[in-house]
Every structure is written in structure tokens, then in C-alpha cells.
Amino acid sequence: MSALPATPLDLAPLEPILARYPADRRSLVMVLQDVQAAWHYLPREVLNRVAERLAVPRSHVYHVATFYKHFSLTPRGAHTCTVCMGTACHVRGAGLLVEHLERRTGMKAGDTTPDGRLTVETVNCVGACALGPVVIVDGQYVGSATARKVDRALEACMGHAERKPEDSGITSNGGDSLGAGTDRQASSVVAWGRPPDPQTPTASGDGKEDTE
């Protein structure tokens, strides 16, 4: 899994979050939302502090934090690529887009790249069904997504992702499961934190967490 932040966690951002809500159980889900937004995940120390301040048992905070799909107990990537798997997107080939991303990053949807730069995940409907399949890259919606469009969006937001010349340029056009899309393009692949083949995951993430 990706590198744990080397420095001890800075809990300062928690105070303004807690100040916004009454200090009792009813604020728990909202507080967790803001913590997720601030740290991109729910650090253990923060959750323990939240339990204390809201006078709620830690077991209850853990009980709630592990229920909702939006919350993550492990650090997520600085960038997020979310493929919508709603019914409308499913019938228009979202599954093939997920496979494309899994091939591209060498990991399963839901994971984060070892260097902590990118999380690829699926969500069950984002409500932009008319332009299925939809992929969201760092909050930017990519409508009628094709593999090429997704690659371009990722390149744009991942900025200087290193290019690997020797990798064969593989892009596929997700499009409809039976390939309604026809534009083809052989751009060179951009490996986002994909470990060198053969895939021997390094023991511990050595890359320094370069969160923007």
C-alpha cells in the first residue's frame, strides 16, 4: 500500500471542522465528510480525537466510518479517477473502461498506486446518466468517456507523469461494449505509478508522499 506520511499527522485542521458542528453524535457523518476532504482519508488519530470530542465511543466511529463507501481508512491518491458504474453507464461499456484503467495502472479498481499519486475507483451512479459512460478525474466530469479521453484527462491533471517510451502505446476505446466508438489513436502510454514489470510490489512504499 502507499507510503504512510513520514511526518506525524498534523491535527490542526480538525479544530475548524469540529467548530462547525454541535459536539454530539448527530454531527458524526458530517465531521467525517470534512475530515475525508481535508486529509483524503480518515486517519486513525483524527478519528480517535473525533470520538473524544463528540463523546461517542471509538467503536461507534469505526462502525460508521467503515460503512460509507466515500470514507477510506487508508490514504488515497492525490488524484482520483472515478468510473461510474450506474446502469446507464454499464450498458454503454463502463466495465471495459474499468478494465482499461486496471490494465493501465496494473492494479484493481479501488486501489491506490504504490507511489500514492492516483486512486482508481468505481461509484454506483453520479447522476450524469445522459452522457454515459462517465468518468470523473479530480472532480472534472468526462462525458461519453472513451479510453482516449480518460487518458488525456488523466495526463492533464497528473501533469508531469513520467512517460515510458518502451511501453507499447496501448489505448483502447471503451465506448460501447461492442465498440460503437471508432476514433483510434496510438498515443504513448503514460504509466501512473505502475510498478516495473514483472509486478513485484516493493516491500514498502519508498516514494515520498508528494501531496500537492
Added chain:
Amino acid sequence: MILTINGRPLAATPGETLLQVARRAGVDLPTLCHHEGLEAWGGCRLCVVEVRRRPDDAPKVVPSCLQPAEDGVRVETHTEHLLRIRATLLDLLLTRAPDSDLIRRLAVEHGVSDGTFEPRPEPTSCILCTLCTRACAAVGAHAISTAGRGAEGEVSLPFVDDADACVGCGSCAAVCPTGCIELKDAGSRRTIWGRTFERVPCEVTGQPTVTREYAELLARRSGLPVDSFFVSDEGRRRQTADRVAGLVGVGDGRVA
């Protein structure tokens, strides 16, 4: 109020559940996640019965452990559909607890000799009935809870290893229907949820009593001093007899 179970009219008092009325009338309804002393959960669904308010209504399947008794309602507890539901539920639970004697026994009683479904990858005998977490909450420790959602859910400590809140009272292990919570007592040492406690020995009889953490919890809840919990019942009875003997002036104020 009067309601009928399997055609038999029965008296019921408001606030009673159908399960209570049925059991009082000797009707045997299986339950797993129900416990009279704990908040009703309604998750295992083994206790389901069919109810009809009016004779021609379609029967509605409801959990008898939660469904309140209503005047004039018609209840059936062992229809063919209900028996098939219970059998299937037990078949499903065998995928989680293939080695649990209770589940196997109940399954056999409902005609399921061995599981017909694909077992869970690593069955842990836990059937997620949450009796343990509810007992822990009732005792006031709130040390464990269910983590994760859906079929991947499991009972665990916060962050899997944070046993700070556990007081070592053992209720979770006691109420677990499939016995999948490990509690080891060796002399006065008690190990549960990966944490080892010392049960304070009774000053009179030397038997292990409660853990210090549990005594502190009981003190908070009852207002009694912490140290008052470290004498076994055997020891206390002897102390009481001594005191009475002293009051009455028999013997030299002490029991033999």
C-alpha cells in the same frame, strides 16, 4: 386484547411482541439474534411468521421478535412457505458457520442436513447477529462493533487492535450463539480480544473476581466504591455470617 396463533385465540397485553405471546402459548419459534435482555435487532429473520389483519388479506411475512401484538390479528407460525424460508436461512447461515453445533442442529431440525450453498471463503462461524456488540453496549463498555458493510461485515475492535475500551467482563463471549468469540481464563489471567486482564483475587477465598477495569466501570455505573467489587460471593457470604454472628453474640463472633 385477543389474537389468534395457528387458529388458537390467545390473550395478549399491549406492548408484547408476537414472539412473546407465541412462546407463552408454547409455540416453538426459533430465534438467533433475539435476546430478551437486549434491544431487538430483527436481523437473522428466523423468527418470521405470517400475519393477516383481515381474513382475506394476503399474508405478510414479519419478524415475530419485533412485530407488536395487535387485537384481532391472525398469525400463522409454521406454514409451508415459512418452513422453506427458515430452512433456506439456515442453509445460508451454514455458509458462514459450517462448524457451529447450534446452526447445524437448527438446520437439521428444518430438514437441511448439509449446506447446499457455496461457503464463504474463510468462514469464521460469526453470523453477524450482533448479540455481542449489543451486550457490550448494554454493559457500557462499547468496545466492539460491526465494521464494514454487507457480506464483508465483521465484528471487530476499533482499527482491529484497539482494545482499550474492553473491560474483560466476558458477556460478548457468553451471549455468542456460535461461540466464535475466544475467551481464555487461566487462573486469574483472562485473555479476550487479544488483550490479557488480571482478575483481582478475592481477599477471603482467593477466587478470581472481576478485572480492575470492569470494577471501575461498575463503580461509575452504580456509585459503589471500586474496591467493593473485589470480594467473591462465597467470601461475602462468610463475611455476612461473621457479622451476624457478632451481632447475635453466638460463638466468639466468628463462624467456624
Added chain:
Amino acid sequence: MKQLVVTPIRCIGCRTCEIACAFSHPAGRTPGRSRIRAFPIRPPEGGIPVVCFQCDTAACVTVCPTATLTRNPRTGAIDYAEARCVHCRACVAACPFGNIGYDDASRRCYKCDLCSGDPQCAKFCPSRALEFA
């Protein structure tokens, strides 16, 4: 309301009360645990019977997390509703007189329930050390 009156001075230490209690609270097919204990005194005085006082503000009722121990309005006893017990043994630890115990074999607490209003110990006590009046 009738109460179980204990007069220790009359006790001869014969412990019939313990047998009567054990037999009238069977655990399965065998006699259960006696809810009364007559502690022997150095001869010749006899013994001190110790049994639940059914306290007005009972420590066992206070600490019980699931309202398993409740006052029986008819008999005045504090009854133990086994179905509600979560085996946390708070009551055993809390009773200042040790009159409630937990029997691991039958997995339940045991305490005096005044035999639902007809205490057998008093009935069989040969020396009227125990009376239900």
C-alpha cells in the same frame, strides 16, 4: 406482605434448609445450587443462615445492564429473569452480602426468589430459625 424471618439463635446447623432449597430449584434433572447457606458455628450453638435480604435499594438491581433482576410485586422478592441475563456478573460482584452467585454449569445466576411465595427452607426448618410470616 409476608417476609422470610431469620432467627440465627435458633439455628442448629442441620443445613436442611440448603437441601430443601437445592431440591426445589433443580438444574435439569439434578438438584441446583442452594440459595441459602447455614454457616456452621463452633459447637454447640449451631449455625448462621445467610440468604438474600431482597433489599429495598438493591445493588444487584442497580448494576444489572439488562433489567434481569426486578422486584416481584406479589412475593416482594427480587426475581432473576434468566432469559434477559447477558452473563456479565455485575450483580455477583456488586451484592454486598454475596447472596447472588453465578453457576457456570447451568450458565445462570442463582439467588433466593422466596420459592414464588412459599419458601421451602422455612417449611422444612426444624427449629423455626427460618419462618415465613
Added chain:
Amino acid sequence: MSERIASLAALEAWRTRLVAAHDPKRKAIAVCAGTGCKAYGSDQLTAAFRKAVAERGLDVDVRATGCHGFCERGPLVVIYPSMIFYQEVGRKNLAKDVAEILDQTVAAAPGAEQIVARLQYKTPDGTPVVHEHEVPFYKHQNRLILSFNGKIDPDSLADYVANGGYRALAKALGTLTPEQVLAEVDASGLRGRGGAGFPTGRKWRFCREAVAPLVNGVPTRYVVCNADEGDPGAFMDRSVLEGNPHGVLEGLLLGAYAIGAREGYVYVRNEYPLAVQRLTKAIADARAAGLLGADLLGTGFAFDVHVTRGAGAFVCGEETALIGSVEGNRGQPRFRPPYPAVSGLWGCPTTINNVETWVNVPLIVDRGAAWFAGIGTRGSKGTKIFSLVGKVNHTGLVEVPMGATLRHIVEQIGGGIQGGRAFKAVQTGGPSGGCLPEPMLDLEVDFDTLTAAGSMMGSGGMIVMDDRTCMVDVARYFIDFLIQESCGKCTPCRDGLIQMGHLLHAVVEGRATRATLDRLEALAPVVRDASLCALGQTAPNPVLSTLKYFRHEYLAHIDHRQCPAGVCKALITYRVNARCTGCTVCAVQCPEKVIAGEKKGLHVIAEDRCTRCGVCHSVCTFGAVDILPGRGGKE
């Protein structure tokens, strides 16, 4: 307009001032700012219009509005007052499109506007359409709720008031008793738009008549807007919240007044950040204007509303689960009775209605129950917004009166199936609904007819499927979806769905026998009848309805090991046909490197090593890769 409106009269005065100030002949460029169009860059388009208008010194408004509904053709632009409709504006060439629209259409005198032909909508047979209401997608609709979306700027309270906003509230607070408001909603026949279609008036009455416990001395009831909209394929609540937040607030205000609640919550799902942003602004504006808070419009009525966000749990659409989530717990359903109307949020009587239900209320109070009851069928009154998506030409939000036929929606409004392919099924009611085949196309859609057909209204998702959608795969998809979303509380749903998933995967992967179907049909009623909440109770519907209407597809998977629609990987074969020109793209793109062939020569796929990832088919521009049912090669 930020200062407080002190009285009902002040509100009306402000409205008359706004209407008078509105010059109907004034030109305005309305750019859609719903999520769909924003995905295609409508924000940049609006900015470009504003800059260009300033540079040209044109006296014309540029307004960002809520979602117009025709999302796939976004960014959508409508030129007022003549209602000229442009689609896909700025998708390919932003500057050119902006310049041409301004110079040819906006700058010209009214009536003499020239139309930029290439940005016009064209019907399937190619005839261009000028005005929005002439576009078939819109023409066959009856847009009551969605009409606000196109006109008003969602961030502007003034726009809403100018278009009749809060008139119903003023009417209620000024002339009607709470009982009369409730009676009006009851008489209108409005039924819950969340999915079950429970009569709204009756639900309000239960809540109003329930004993309200005192919370710091005040009998407390709550009104909640359920904006969880978890059904995949449904996004009408999103568009209403983003396009007309004040409409929802006014509905809540009217409900609170009728029921006797002083506090409300809008529970918005986490995947709708824009809706939360627009709603939060609308609430702030309403508070500043004295339309929320204490002593509203000087009438002594007090009501305030808070936005709470979901965090990714489909089950939270279920009322008691939603309550749990707002209370800071897991979104896990609770047994009923007690129903939320009697004991909901923190034990107080709570009315929970869907976004679309609430936004209907101001229309009913404003125009009267009789008007509303005049629309729709005997059992289902008013209009319903469907999100028409999937394999249909015009995808987007469709608002039609109850009773419109599926054919009218899919063909006339939806413009038929993409690529002229054959219609196979339409899925309604989300994971709780079912798939209806071609013979059902003439079904008049309302709550009861859909339920009778083995499906469900649900929130209104309508996913159209063609011959290249495998119905067994759809059933597997929904069961896999529900396995992820099951809260895990009760055995039949938690463990039953897992087993239904295994059985369906066996069919999809060609490992099934006829007995597999029997086991599915034996397990489904147990999950349906024994589950605690609607998620589990309706989970088998997609499976049961596909088994009922498309059993032959299941049998093709089982008996012949073939997937007729060419979807299920284990039961199809990719094979290059004669149209191959040897361009070698597929060979280059194939991740497994299993395609052999010389440049300009016919390529051949090594079918035994092909993983059926579909890349070759999708990158081949000559249609030279066929997907054949049945498993050639790889055993």
C-alpha cells in the same frame, strides 16, 4: 435583494416590481449550467459569452440556468425571447461558436435572426429545428417542474420570485390554515415520487396527528427531503436541486406549515456537490430575505432547514436508514412500526418525501388540487420526470403526464434506438424494478401499471436496452450492485444475494445447468419475503422479470453456451472478418498480443489465448472484428 421581506405584501410588491422590470422583449442568452453541460464545458462557454458580449457592447443578458434536460446534446444554449435552440455549443470550437451566435443570431433585430445551421438540432431524418419547443425531445413533454430549470438562474432568488416563486407560500401563510393546505395536497392525489407511490396527503396526516414529544419545551416534528437518489440511471432529483433549489425549499416550507414542523433537513447524496452548493446558497438567500428562520414574512411562522450530505450508501434512500444517517449513525434500516411519520428523527414524527414530491407541492397549492388532479391517470396524478438513458438517441430528463406510454417516451421523445438497432427492453425502477420487453411498449406508465407488470416506478430511471445488451448480464449487474449496497443487517439480503450472485455468475460464465435456474427461482422468494427493508424485498425483481420475459436468453447461456447479445466474455468469440484491411492497429493495441497478421494482410485472432477484452473490436474502424456468440477456441 438581500434585505428582509417583512410581510406578505412586501413580497408581492417585490414580485410586481421584478415582473415590471422584466422586459419580455429583452434578449438573453441562457446557457445550461447543469452537471451534464458543465461536463462538456458550459462554464467556459458562459464566460466566453460574457466576454464577447462586453467586447461587442451588446445589450443582452447572459444567464447560467439549471439543467434543460437534454443532457447528451450539451452544452445547450437558448436565445430568449425567441427561444432559438442550439446544441453542443462550444464542444469542438468555442470561440467560433460564440462569435457566430452573437453576430448572426443575437445581434440581429428580433424576427430577423439568422440561424447558425451547424449548431441546430436535426431530427433523425435531418430536418433542422429552430425553436426549443419544436425539438421532438421537448415537444412531446409536459414540463411543469422542469420548466423552471430553463428559465431561472438557480443562484438567484429574484429570478425564482419573478417567475411566481413563493406565491404559494404567501397564499398559504396569508389565506389558508395548515389543515387546508394539507387537504389541498390530499385532494390533489399526489403520490410519493421516491418510488413506492404512497399518497403524500395521507403521509402528512399521519405525521400531523402523531403525538409530538417536547424538545426543549416545543412539540417537535421534522420534514425531510430525501435527495439520496441512489437509483443508478436516475438524475432528475439532481437537476431539480441544481436548477430550482428554491422550489424544493418552498415545498418544504408548505409541508412544514401543513404538518406543524419547525425544522427540516435536505439529505443530499455525496455524489452531488453542485446540488449541495446551490442548495446552501438558496438557503442562505432565503434566510437573508426572511423566507426562512423565525417570524417568516411577519406571519409568526418559523421554519429553518439544514443540508446534510450522504456519504455513499444506496440503502440510505430507505427512510429509516436515512434517519439513521442524519442521526450520525450507519444508514441501516429499522423495523417498522413505528413508522417515521409517528417516530422518526430522534423519536419525533418525521415526514420524508422525495425531491420531486416536494417540488410539486408549490404548484398544487398555487394552482389548486383540481388542476393537478386533472393531469395523469385515475390512480396516479400529475406528471413524472423520467431519466431516459441507455441506448436511445435522445437521452435526458423527460417530464410527461402519468399515463404516457413507454412507446411515446422511448420513440417520440427518445428518438428511437441508437444506430437504428432493435429495441429489446426498458429497465424501470432501478435495482428494485424490472425489465419490460417490446410487447409492453404500449403500457401506460403509472405506479400501478408498472408494479402489475412486475417492475416498479422507482424514482423514474428508464434505461433503454437494444439487442446488444445481454439481459442475464443486466440481472447479474443489479445483483452485484445490491451485494455491494446491502447494509448487511439481515441474513436473506446479506447472504441470499451473495448466493444469487454466484448462481448468476455461473450462468454468465457458462458453468450453469437448468438446475441453476430452479435454485434462483427458489431463492428469490425467500429474499423477497424475509428481507427487512425494501432493498432486499425488491432485490429479486430484476432477476425475476428477466427470467419472466427473457428466459430464452438464460437458456441460450445454459443449453448452448452462447451469449446472443455478445456481452458475456466466456460465451463469445472475437473473430476477424473479410473486411480486414491489414492496418495492424488491432494487433498493436491487443494487450495480450494474440493477433497475428502481415501489414495489408488478413489478421487472425488466436481465439484460445484471447481474453475477450474487446479492445480490437473497439479500435477497428473497418468493422472487421465480429463478436460471435459461442465459445470457439479457448475452452
